[in-house]
Amino acid sequence: METLWFILVALMLTAYVILDGFDIGAGIIYLLIGKTNRERRLVLRAIGPVWDGNEVWLVAAGGTLYFAFPLLYASSFSGFYLPLTMVLWLLILRAIGIEFRPHIDNPVWRSFFDGVFSLSSVLLAVFFGAALGNVIRGVPLDRDGYFFEPLWTNWRIGPYPGILDWYTVVAGLVALAALAIHGGLYVATKTEDALNARARGVVVLLLPLLFLLTCASLVATVSIRHQVLDNYRAHPVSFVIPIIVFGCLGAMPWAVRKGKDRLAFAASCLYLAGMLVGAAFGLYPDVLPASTTPAYSLTIYNTAAGRHGLMVGLVWWTVAMILTLSYFFFIYRKFRGKVSLEAADEGY
Amino acid sequence: MDSALLIHRLHFAFTITFHYLFPQLTMGLAPLIVVLKTLALRKNDETYNQAARFWAKIFGINFVLGVVTGIPMEFQFGTNWSHFSRFAGGVIGQTLAMEGMFAFFLESAFLGLFLYGEKRLSPKGHWWAAFAVFLGSWLSGFFIIATNAWMQHPVAYTRTPDGSFQLASFWGLVLNPWAWWQYAHNMSGAMITGSFAMAAVGAFYLLCGRHEKHARIFVKVGVLAGVLSSLVQLFPSGDGQGRMVAQHQPVTLAAMEALFQSQPGAPIVLIGQPNTDAHNIDNPIIIPEMLSFLTYRRWRAQVQGLDAFPPAAWPQNIPLLYYSYHIMVGLGTIFIAIMVIATFLLWRGKLFDARWMLWVLLLAVPFPYIANTAGWFTAELGRQPWLVYGLLRTDQGYSRTVSAGNGLFTLLGFMGMYTVLGILFLFLLRREIEHGPEPDAPERPSIAPVKQGG
Numbered sequence: 001m002e003t004l005w006f007i008l009v010a011l012m013l014t015a016y017v018i019l020d021g022f023d024i025g026a027g028i029i030y031l032l033i034g035k036t037n038r039e040r041r042l043v044l045r046a047i048g049p050v051w052d053g054n055e056v057w058l059v060a061a062g063g064t065l066y067f068a069f070p071l072l073y074a075s076s077f078s079g080f081y082l083p084l085t086m087v088l089w090l091l092i093l094r095a096i097g098i099e100f101r102p103h104i105d106n107p108v109w110r111s112f113f114d115g116v117f118s119l120s121s122v123l124l125a126v127f128f129g130a131a132l133g134n135v136i137r138g139v140p141l142d143r144d145g146y147f148f149e150p151l152w153t154n155w156r157i158g159p160y161p162g163i164l165d166w167y168t169v170v171a172g173l174v175a176l177a178a179l180a181i182h183g184g185l186y187v188a189t190k191t192e193d194a195l196n197a198r199a200r201g202v203v204v205l206l207l208p209l210l211f212l213l214t215c216a217s218l219v220a221t222v223s224i225r226h227q228v229l230d231n232y233r234a235h236p237v238s239f240v241i242p243i244i245v246f247g248c249l250g251a252m253p254w255a256v257r258k259g260k261d262r263l264a265f266a267a268s269c270l271y272l273a274g275m276l277v278g279a280a281f282g283l284y285p286d287v288l289p290a291s292t293t294p295a296y297s298l299t300i301y302n303t304a305a306g307r308h309g310l311m312v313g314l315v316w317w318t319v320a321m322i323l324t325l326s327y328f329f330f331i332y333r334k335f336r337g338k339v340s341l342e343a344a345d346e347g348y
Numbered sequence: 349m350d351s352a353l354l355i356h357r358l359h360f361a362f363t364i365t366f367h368y369l370f371p372q373l374t375m376g377l378a379p380l381i382v383v384l385k386t387l388a389l390r391k392n393d394e395t396y397n398q399a400a401r402f403w404a405k406i407f408g409i410n411f412v413l414g415v416v417t418g419i420p421m422e423f424q425f426g427t428n429w430s431h432f433s434r435f436a437g438g439v440i441g442q443t444l445a446m447e448g449m450f451a452f453f454l455e456s457a458f459l460g461l462f463l464y465g466e467k468r469l470s471p472k473g474h475w476w477a478a479f480a481v482f483l484g485s486w487l488s489g490f491f492i493i494a495t496n497a498w499m500q501h502p503v504a505y506t507r508t509p510d511g512s513f514q515l516a517s518f519w520g521l522v523l524n525p526w527a528w529w530q531y532a533h534n535m536s537g538a539m540i541t542g543s544f545a546m547a548a549v550g551a552f553y554l555l556c557g558r559h560e561k562h563a564r565i566f567v568k569v570g571v572l573a574g575v576l577s578s579l580v581q582l583f584p585s586g587d588g589q590g591r592m593v594a595q596h597q598p599v600t601l602a603a604m605e606a607l608f609q610s611q612p613g614a615p616i617v618l619i620g621q622p623n624t625d626a627h628n629i630d631n632p633i634i635i636p637e638m639l640s641f642l643t644y645r646r647w648r649a650q651v652q653g654l655d656a657f658p659p660a661a662w663p664q665n666i667p668l669l670y671y672s673y674h675i676m677v678g679l680g681t682i683f684i685a686i687m688v689i690a691t692f693l694l695w696r697g698k699l700f701d702a703r704w705m706l707w708v709l710l711l712a713v714p715f716p717y718i719a720n721t722a723g724w725f726t727a728e729l730g731r732q733p734w735l736v737y738g739l740l741r742t743d744q745g746y747s748r749t750v751s752a753g754n755g756l757f758t759l760l761g762f763m764g765m766y767t768v769l770g771i772l773f774l775f776l777l778r779r780e781i782e783h784g785p786e787p788d789a790p791e792r793p794s795i796a797p798v799k800q801g802g
């Protein structure tokens with residue numbers, strides 16, 4: 001039962017990264033590819049009707065995590081107090097960047113919110129990457145399952161690290177590059193002409209960097225936390241995950257050059273899923289390893305809610321997920337196709 | 349009081365108070381927009397669609413602020429109240445997760461379609477999008493109320509040896525009687541905010557002599573919804589909620605009324621200042637025996653005062669609790685008076701020309717916000733000193749690992765951020781109201797030098 005909920009929460013977080021990832025990514029490259037107000041409005045229209053729904057995956061995944069693993073939620077959220085609060089501020093800034101920009105037709109007003117939207121998107125990607133890095137590296141848990149991490153200590157990995165050290169910074173950069181590419185490919189599938197070409201150009205430029213960063217992060221992960229390989233050694237079939245990751249890294253430049261934007265975007269989705277599922281698989285059954293002593297690590301077993309609650313949750317969760325998938329299918333179908341400013345829709 | 353505890357309490361109080369300014373309008377306007385959309389379909393009149401679009405714009409701005417200030421609330425259960433989450437997550441995790449899974453997905457998915465997809469849908473399809481947004485916002489309200497109701501009146505749980513609460517009965521949690529009274533009371537409160545806002549904008553346009561056709565719709569719908577929700581707010585929802593408090597939190601009732609001495613035929617205090625040193629009320633204006641009647645339906649019934657309980661069980665801030673409760677009830681009474689008179693004038697066909705009444709409707713708009721806020725202060729201060737009533741004290745629930753200094757840092761950050769958000773909200777709201785509901789209204793000359801820059 002605990003394993004099942006671990007899988008469900010991991011899948012929801014993966015869905016969040018893939019979905020909100022493309023609109024965060026669009027924000028990262030927004031100022032690079034959108035040169036005129038017209039182009040910037042097109043980028044916003046591409047993500048406008050869906051970004052809020054995408055972000056709900058974070059809230060719903062958070063709620064599900066809270067429900068299934070209350071101690072993990074309590075421990076990690078209070079331990080990551082400062083970076084999580086900053087994530088909240090960035091989410092607020094990003095939302096008003098997107099939603100308040102179109103209300104006033106004034107270049108100064110627009111430029112301000114353009115900057116807010118783009119900068120908060122960049123920082124969010126780095127924060128999310130660093131957060132995942134912290135979970136993999138381990139945190140200074142005490143006997144009661146709590147910890148508090150300052151933003152940084154000495155930038156090295158030891159029993160009492162900070163949120164930022166060289167490893168988590170690398171993880172943050174991987175997230176930044178990966179989401180920039182992911183957003184670029186999404187924009188490419190939704191736009192035409194100069195904007196499409198520029199989005200593809202950014203992607204082509206960043207792909208070699210992502211390849212190098214991915215390799216570096218994998219080597220770094222294995223060197224600082226060799227236990228991640230235990231599950232892989234026990235189940236060799238799982239080595240298909242890194243193969244998929246590298247397969248996608250190879251497929252993306254090929255598809256972009258061939259003009260198959262949708263295929264390249266699909267490969268980017270699969271790349272993100274592979275990275276996240278691969279990390280979750282390496283951690284299992286730990287959910288928050290301790291950097292102090294392995295005995296203090298939080299696992300799915302010592303953080304889960306009561307069995308009756310988990311059983312009941314399975315019923316309503318399944319109903320809700322079927323409903324949710326049907327809404328998302330419906331919405332994305334309604335807003336399918338390339339965006340244009342001629343369409344009579346209001347907003348952005 | 350431990351300073352870290354104080355900071356964490358202020359942190360939650362500030363962020364939730366600011367947050368709830370927005371959902372109350374979201375939940376209050378959503379059904380009214382559905383009403384406007386229904387009238388548009390029934391009467392086949394484009395004016396109603398324009399009216400719905402105007403309110404959808406205000407709804408959209410309001411909704412964004414509700415979302416961005418709402419996500420911090422869920423996070424704070426973990427960041428600032430981790431001990432509480434650790435112990436209670438096995439129960440309230442259910443309702444909080446259901447809110448995300450059932451309500452937020454529905455609401456957010458269809459809001460985009462409702463705001464930006466009218467041309468992609470049939471008129472009926474667009475009605476359904478509006479209805480889905482309404483349903484999502486009201487479901488979200490229910491799950492949050494069910495969470496709070498469990499903290500007020502814990503049911504359907506078992507306690508494990510380590511002290512944590514685990515769910516014993518799903519239906520027991522969802523059908524908590526406290527939750528249903530509180531939900532009814534809260535939602536009619538939100539409807540009051542929505543209907544007063546709609547009536548006020550209509551009254552403003554009528555007073556200025558602009559958009560008269562739309563303004564009459566706003567005033568009419570606002571006043572009719574307003575009279576209904578103000579009456580429901582008093583009875584049965586307010587009455588039922590009050591009897592829940594009397595039954596399950598008698599010490600809270602005594603503190604809300606500042607009833608220091610137990611007595612038969614207890615009076616209700618209309619106005620007066622509680623004196624917690626002398627244990628009496630200064631300058632009281634009272635209705636004798638009224639409290640006994642309202643609580644037990646008997647004029648001479650014995651009502652327990654604060655002296656019946658040990659001081660350790662008293663809510664800590666009796667004056668603020670007392671004032672919150674009295675402000676809520678006093679304003680609720682005034683709302684009934686305003687809306688009943690307005691309905692009478694509407695029925696006699698005189699409302700649109702009664703400028704004094706339009707002025708009253710316009711100036712009344714801040715007060716539902718104050719009443720709703722005061723109502724939540726009553727609920728939350730009244731629950732003290734408990735987080736989970738009778739089971740987990742507030743001083744046992746906060747995050748021990750987060751120091752007062754770190755808490756103050758983020759509290760100040762939120763204060764700054766929310767000040768900016770509040771200013772932007774009012775600024776954009778003013779623009780939408782200035783622009784009005786008519787699509788072909790002549791563009792006002794822009795103040796900004798449009799030709800410069802690019």
